[in-house]
Every structure is written in C-alpha cells, then in structure tokens.
Amino acid sequence: MKVNIGVEIGAKFIQAGIVDKYGRLLARTKVQSKCERGLSEIVEDAANLIRQLLSDKDLELRSVKSIGVACPGVPDEENSKILKTYILGLYNAPIKDELKRHFANIPIYVENDAHCAAIAESAAGAAEDLDYSITINIGTGISGGVIIDNRLYTGLNNAGAVLGHMVIDKNGRKCSCGRNGCFETLCSARALIEDTRTAAEKNPESLIWKVCENDLGKITELTAYEAMTLGDETGKEIFRCYVDNLAVALTNLANILMPEVIILCGGITGLGEELLKPVREKMHGWVYSRETTLPALKLSEMGSASVLVGAGMLAAYKKK
Ligand SMILES: [Zn+2]
DSSP states (O other), X not given: OOEEEEEEEOSSEEEEEEEOTTSOEEEEEEEEOOTTSOHHHHHXXXXXXXXXXXXXXXXXXXXXXXXXXXXXXXXXXXXXXXEEETTTTEEEEOHHHHHHTTOTTSOEEEEEHHHHHHHHHHHHSTXXXXXXXXXXXXXXXXXXXXXXXXXXXXXXXXXOOOGGGOBSOTTSOBOTTSSBSBHHXXXXXXXXXXXXXXXXXXXXXXXXXXXXXXXXXXXXTTHHHHHHHTTOXXXXXXXXXXXXXXXXXXXXXXXXXXXXEEEEESGGGGGTHHHHXXXXXXXXXXXXXXXXXXXXXXXXXXXXXXXXXXXXXXXXHHOO
16 A cells, blocks of 8 residues: 655644545654754654654555655745744754655655645545635634645745735734735734724623633633624624625635635634625625636535645645
C-alpha cells in the first residue's frame, strides 16, 4: 500500500498522520510543539512521529509517496520554506531541507495550513467531487484556501489567496497587516468577542451580562447570539452586523471566483444553519450573477483532521 504523510506544525502541537490516496486519515499522533525551540528540533520531533506511525502500521519508508508539511504563514515559491509565521516566530524557515535530512528520497512540500484545510475539504470533505471551492477558517484570525479546477490556487510566488486581509470597511478597526477593516478584523472570533464586550459595557441593561454571568472575560463568539435568542436587542444588533459583514466578504469572493461551494469552519460555525441561513439570504440578494446558480454555503466536514489530511494530499494538488 502506498501512503502519504501529513505533518501539521501548530502553536500547540506537532502532529503527523498517514493519509491514503482518497484523503482518509489512517492514523495520527502528536507531541507538544514547544515553539521556543529551534527549527531543527521541531522538525526532528516531526520526523520521529513519522517513523513511529510507520512502525505502528507495519509500513516501510519506501511505501511513502510524499510528505506534506502544513504550517501557519506564507510559503516560498518552491514550497520548501515558510517565509514568515507570526504565530510560531519562524522566519525563512527551511522546513523542507531540515526534513530532507531525515527522509532524503521522499518528495516534500510545505504549505500554509489553511490552504491545506481547503485541499482536505476538496479531496474528501464538503467539496468532494467539486472542482471549485473556497474554505474559510474563522478563528482568532481568518484564513482560507482556494481550489480552482481541483488544484490549490496560490498565485504568484505562492503568496496569494490570503482571504482574511480583504478590506470590508476601510474606516474599520486597525489590522495586524497595516490596513484597516480587513475581513478578519470584522469577522474573526476575536473581533466578535471584542464587539460583544464593548456593546455590553455601553449597555448595562443588555442580557449579554446575564449570558456571561457578569464576567466580561467569559464572553465567547457565541455570547451575542445567545443573548439574542433571549430577546436581547444589543445581542441582536451585534449578530446582525456580524452576518452582514460576513455576507459582504463572501459575496466579494463569490463575485471574483464563483466557486461551487464556500465552506466555513471555526467556533462560530457551531451555530450551523442559524448562521448560514441569514448569510445565504443576504448573498442571494447581492451576488452579481444572482440569476444563475449561486455557490452553496456549507460547514466543514473534515473537522480537526482537515489540516493533516490536506498536508497529506499536497502532492496531488500541486502536481501540474
Ligand atoms: Zn489585514
């Protein structure tokens, strides 16, 4: 049996998984990242995880077709380094070269983690059997990936498809990228929590206080919605604004790329149709070609396996 290996280097854990050609995760394991260490130690841990997985599954090294490494940040044009990742504090990190010291004869690719998640949805998740999809992860920030014609689209120098830094409101909140009002400064979990907290402070009568048990530190991305369901006007207004901004961003993406499906993941998507339905309704009124079939709006199907699976499928989605 031929398999691929996916590796995910994240802020908390280094993970490795065995992925078959259908995008199924056959086994996975992890250790703590301890990001303050040097790159070679982090990569050595990844190499040890790979060896352990193969041995557990009675597989030899020669059955591994490729290794994909997913990491936050921007890869170089050769998919061999991560040029910068704020989360891990890596700059010009030669991940491929370091891993080659352990696995000299196996093709290795390095790619942004959100791009890998998009591959996973395309290969075996909510965009399976579709050629055009966009997957967006709504976390502390917003990241995503674009699949065009069953290939990962990353543009010139692999530096494109940075979906979280599309400006929605140029007079909006300052973004880490230097501009104002980016998609992620309006629609990330962090933004929603901050908006909910500010609104609670301005409105002492709001039921947000009840939901968070009078502790603003307990506010999550779901608090405004929960207050709204109790009949709270402040919560309703925050949620309405959130849906509006999300629909603006997704309409922009639909107008430019017109994928067959847009897939959302992240904590806020726990609301399911309660979130998707109002966003979809707005998009149906806004997308330029609304007379034609519009992109479906769906939840992620790959869950916590998405980045590992996508990393394992990188070789297939990179091949020309
Ligand atoms: Zn930005």
